Amino acid sequence: xxxxxxxxxxxxxxxxxxxxxxxxxxxxxxxxxxxxxxxxxxxxxxxxxxxxxxxxxxxxxxxxxxxxxxxxxxxxxxxxxxxxxxxxxxxxxxxxxxxxxxxxxxxxxxxxxxxxxxxxxxxxxxxxxxxxxxxxxxxxxxxxxxxxxxxxxxxxxxxxxxxxxxxxxxxxxxxxxxxxxxxxxxxxxxxxxxxxxxxxxxxxxxxxxxxxxxxxxxxxxxxxxxxxxxxxxxxxxxxxxxxxxxxxxxxxxxxxxxxxxxxxxxxxxxxxxxxxxxxxxxxxxxxxxxxxxxxxxxxxxxxxxxxxxxxxxxxxxxxxxxxxxxxxxxxxxxxxxxxxxxxxxxxxxxxxxxxxxxxxxxxxxxxxxxxxxxxxxxxxxxxxxxxxxxxxxxxxxxxxxxxxxxxxxxxxxxxxxxxxxxxxxxxxxxxxxxxxxxxxxxxxxxxxxxxxxxxxxxxxxxxxxxxxxxxxxxxxxxxxxxxx
Amino acid sequence: xxxxxxxxxxxxxxxxxxxxxxxxxxxxxxxxxxxxxxxxxxxxxxxxxxxxxxxxxxxxxxxxxxxxxxxxxxxxxxxxxxxxxxxxxxxxxxxxxxxxxxxxxxxxxxxxxxxxxxxxxxxxxxxxxxxxxxxxxxxxxxxxxxxxxxxxxxxxxxxxxxxxxxxxxxxxxxxxxxxxxxxxxxxxxxxxxxxxxxxxxxxxxxxxxxxxxxxxxxxxxxxxxxxxxxxxxxxxxxxxxxxxxxxxxxxxxxxxxxxxxxxxxxxxxxxxxxxxxxxxxxxxxxxxxxxxxxx
Ligand SMILES: Cc1cc2nc3c(=O)[nH]c(=O)nc-3n(C[C@H](O)[C@H](O)[C@H](O)COP(=O)(O)OP(=O)(O)OC[C@H]3O[C@@H](n4cnc5c(N)ncnc54)[C@H](O)[C@@H]3O)c2cc1C
Numbered sequence: 001x002x003x004x005x006x007x008x009x010x011x012x013x014x015x016x017x018x019x020x021x022x023x024x025x026x027x028x029x030x031x032x033x034x035x036x037x038x039x040x041x042x043x044x045x046x047x048x049x050x051x052x053x054x055x056x057x058x059x060x061x062x063x064x065x066x067x068x069x070x071x072x073x074x075x076x077x078x079x080x081x082x083x084x085x086x087x088x089x090x091x092x093x094x095x096x097x098x099x100x101x102x103x104x105x106x107x108x109x110x111x112x113x114x115x116x117x118x119x120x121x122x123x124x125x126x127x128x129x130x131x132x133x134x135x136x137x138x139x140x141x142x143x144x145x146x147x148x149x150x151x152x153x154x155x156x157x158x159x160x161x162x163x164x165x166x167x168x169x170x171x172x173x174x175x176x177x178x179x180x181x182x183x184x185x186x187x188x189x190x191x192x193x194x195x196x197x198x199x200x201x202x203x204x205x206x207x208x209x210x211x212x213x214x215x216x217x218x219x220x221x222x223x224x225x226x227x228x229x230x231x232x233x234x235x236x237x238x239x240x241x242x243x244x245x246x247x248x249x250x251x252x253x254x255x256x257x258x259x260x261x262x263x264x265x266x267x268x269x270x271x272x273x274x275x276x277x278x279x280x281x282x283x284x285x286x287x288x289x290x291x292x293x294x295x296x297x298x299x300x301x302x303x304x305x306x307x308x309x310x311x312x313x314x315x316x317x318x319x320x321x322x323x324x325x326x327x328x329x330x331x332x333x334x335x336x337x338x339x340x341x342x343x344x345x346x347x348x349x350x351x352x353x354x355x356x357x358x359x360x361x362x363x364x365x366x367x368x369x370x371x372x373x374x375x376x377x378x379x380x381x382x383x384x385x386x387x388x389x390x391x392x393x394x395x396x397x398x399x400x401x402x403x404x405x406x407x408x409x410x411x412x413x414x415x416x417x418x419x420x421x422x423x424x425x426x427x428x429x430x431x432x433x434x435x436x437x438x439x440x441x442x443x444x445x446x447x448x449x450x451x452x453x454x455x456x457x458x459x460x461x462x463x464x465x466x467x468x469x470x471x472x473x474x475x476x477x478x479x480x481x482x483x484x
Numbered sequence: 485x486x487x488x489x490x491x492x493x494x495x496x497x498x499x500x501x502x503x504x505x506x507x508x509x510x511x512x513x514x515x516x517x518x519x520x521x522x523x524x525x526x527x528x529x530x531x532x533x534x535x536x537x538x539x540x541x542x543x544x545x546x547x548x549x550x551x552x553x554x555x556x557x558x559x560x561x562x563x564x565x566x567x568x569x570x571x572x573x574x575x576x577x578x579x580x581x582x583x584x585x586x587x588x589x590x591x592x593x594x595x596x597x598x599x600x601x602x603x604x605x606x607x608x609x610x611x612x613x614x615x616x617x618x619x620x621x622x623x624x625x626x627x628x629x630x631x632x633x634x635x636x637x638x639x640x641x642x643x644x645x646x647x648x649x650x651x652x653x654x655x656x657x658x659x660x661x662x663x664x665x666x667x668x669x670x671x672x673x674x675x676x677x678x679x680x681x682x683x684x685x686x687x688x689x690x691x692x693x694x695x696x697x698x699x700x701x702x703x704x705x706x707x708x709x710x711x712x713x714x715x716x717x718x719x720x721x722x723x724x725x726x727x728x729x730x731x732x733x734x735x736x737x738x739x740x741x742x743x744x745x746x747x748x749x750x751x752x753x754x755x756x757x758x759x760x761x762x763x764x765x766x767x768x769x770x771x772x773x774x775x776x777x778x779x
Binding site (some may be wrong): 025030121122123188189191192216217220221224225226228229231232235239240242245255264267268269270271272273274275276277278284288294317318319320321322323330331335336337338360361391392396412413414415417421426427428429430431432433434435436439440441442443444446447448 | 510512515613619620621622623624625626627628631632634635636639640641642643644657659660662663665666667668670671672673675680681712716717718719720721722723725728733754755756757758759761762764765766767768769771772775776777778
């Protein structure tokens with residue numbers, strides 16, 4: 001006696017129901033109804049699934065499908081994640097699925113604004129900036145019924161870091177609105193012009209709160225300048241809360257404008273005491289004051305701002321005469337920005353020192369180079385030497401032992417010059433050139449010298465390059481698109 | 485950083501009036517009062533300016549603003565004499581007109597706002613240059629005082645100065661410390677405020693005999709103002725902040741294992757193999773230029 005199999009039976013029912021008989025037939029490959037049962041269960045016989053969701057929510061996998069024949073001739077389940085539903089092509093290794101598209105959050109009509117002025121050191125968001133934006137996000141999202149928006153204000157030339165929709169990654173860091181002053185004036189030291197802009201923003205957009213990173217790279221100074229200006233204008237709430245690292249109380253109160261409901265804790269100037277005070281309108285936040293935004297992307301809509309002339313109207317009582325050449329060897333290794341580091345692969349030490357001085361890089365070394373007496377101990381990079389924080393680290397003839405790699409964990413860009421393309425330093429590097437270190441350094445010096453002599457010839461001929469701070473368009477701060 | 489000694493002002497007629505603002509510091513370990521680290525550096529900067537200019541071209545005075553008078557031999561007195569020991573004949577105490585007046589409210593720790601006193605005094609004395617430390621070591625240490633002075637006097641303020649290169653009657657050329665050991669040259673219109681942080685050259689030692697010899701003179705100016713906000717602050721010994729944990733967001737056991745056991749992984753780095761040394765060098769130069777580390 002056979003029970004007719006209705007393929008639509010399972011779909012008609014709203015509740016998922018199991019049919020044990022059908023499942024048994026689907027499991028038994030020798031059953032005469034096997035193929036029909038497979039189809040009824042939605043698993044085509046043509047391409048048997050490797051994994052599926054079992055009835056209890058546990059992933060099941062078919063060992064007959066996702067396997068390969070190992071070296072000893074036996075079937076092995078492939079656990080590398082290279083096959084299966086995630087990897088589309090069977091043949092190619094699956095390194096493709098990298099560009100994660102984060103869900104976009106748009107806040108059309110915010111109830112209030114939280115202003116953040118990230119430092120954008122070197123034109124990029126620092127991790128400190130991200131933490132501050134994360135804190136701003138927490139405050140803006142504290143009350144879903146009274147949704148706020150985060151306004152990021154940036155100055156100067158920025159670097160393209162993100163994708164087309166979010167060019168500097170401010171959206172992914174949590175900014176809903178974005179005000180950018182692109183004037184190259186801000187690349188130098190223009191505290192008064194920036195203060196004028198910030199004050200104008202405070203007057204016009206009236207953000208509930210100003211959050212700035214408490215840093216020596218701009219945030220601390222901007223916040224204090226703004227605070228002093230607003231205090232002297234009679235706004236007692238504008239007194240900056242420095243070195244702040246914690247907000248206590250109901251964050252939703254900030255959105256309603258009841259700042260006293262929240263207290264802020266920060267270190268005193270000497271770092272020995274914690275001061276707790278009612279929240280003020282300007283908070284200078286320490287690093288790690290909050291978790292950075294993850295997994296979502298905010299719109300970072302450019303705001304239209306017509307007060308671009310404010311900056312120019314400020315009297316130029318502080319004039320930036322530009323950076324001064326500093327002897328790179330006088331900079332402590334731990335805080336050097338650009339390090340040229342030598343390892344056991346260096347033969348021509350004079351060439352290395354020449355390259356370092358021509359590049360204007362601080363010299364570093366691996367332990368072997370130090371042990372062999374070519375470099376002083378104070379120049380050793382790594383676990384037993386100095387943990388460096390350079391933005392650019394060039395490793396010449398260094399194999400990348402783990403003790404060395406530990407020391408360069410916090411470097412942004414690593415360049416490796418090595419004869420061995422398989423060494424660990426090359427794996428770590430953002431750019432690696434496989435070749436002889438001596439020849440590459442010599443060529444580097446040669447190219448630099450050729451360029452510099454060309455430039456000095458040109459300037460000798462009377463074509464001194466114009467100072468960058470004087471050539472900028474006045475209206476560059478006006479941004480095209482309008483924010484809701 | 486090489487100071488151009490020859491170009492420092494030589495106006496025999498009117499000396500450059502320089503005021504160094506000094507405060508009470510506190511030793512981070514013992515908690516005893518001492519000269520403040522940054523203020524001492526500020527004074528050192530002034531002394532260096534005095535030394536590098538012609539004799540008589542700079543007239544330097546040091547001021548300490550205080551809500552009350554300071555008794556001879558008290559801990560405050562000892563601490564302030566640390567500045568005198570750096571080679572000063574006298575130090576001016578700027579106090580309110582009625583220093584002994586009762587506090588406005590009965591609070592445990594009355595906090596006196598000293599910046600109004602200094603503003604009044606600076607308006608009277610009208611020096612060309614005021615040099616101070618960036619952040620105080622006692623009390624709130626908000627680092628706001630130089631900004632408030634600059635804002636109420638309408639003077640420019642520059643932070644983080646490490647050397648004064650030259651100073652004529654109208655402008656000041658100074659080097660400003662940037663992070664990572666970099667320096668920037670600034671030209672500031674006088675009168676101006678300059679603040680100094682720990683990047684500036686270390687202060688000289690304080691000589692004991694000079695500290696004893698020097699004189700603290702009191703000068704009353706302005707009204708006593710209480711910082712009512714700061715009096716309400718809750719003060720507690722600094723709590724150690726927890727380190728942020730490295731959070732691993734892995735969706736599968738394999739990812740978790742990899743995150744725990746990972747060492748150097750082949751990132752998406754660019755790799756140049758089999759190119760000539762010239763091409764390799766050109767590519768490196770290109771990256772260095774993009775990063776802006778090449779000058
Ligand atoms: C407890 C302990 C602590 C340590 N702490 C540190 C530390 O703090 N810092 C540190 O650096 N090390 C440290 N080490 C040592 C570390 O393990 C390695 O031995 C060391 O880093 C290797 O240095 P290297 O890369 O210069 O030399 P090698 O490993 O010899 O590598 C030389 C590299 O140069 C390349 N090369 C050779 N010739 C050329 C050429 N002509 N052109 C280009 N490339 C060439 C080679 O391919 C090779 O990759 C420590 C070791 C221990 C045990």
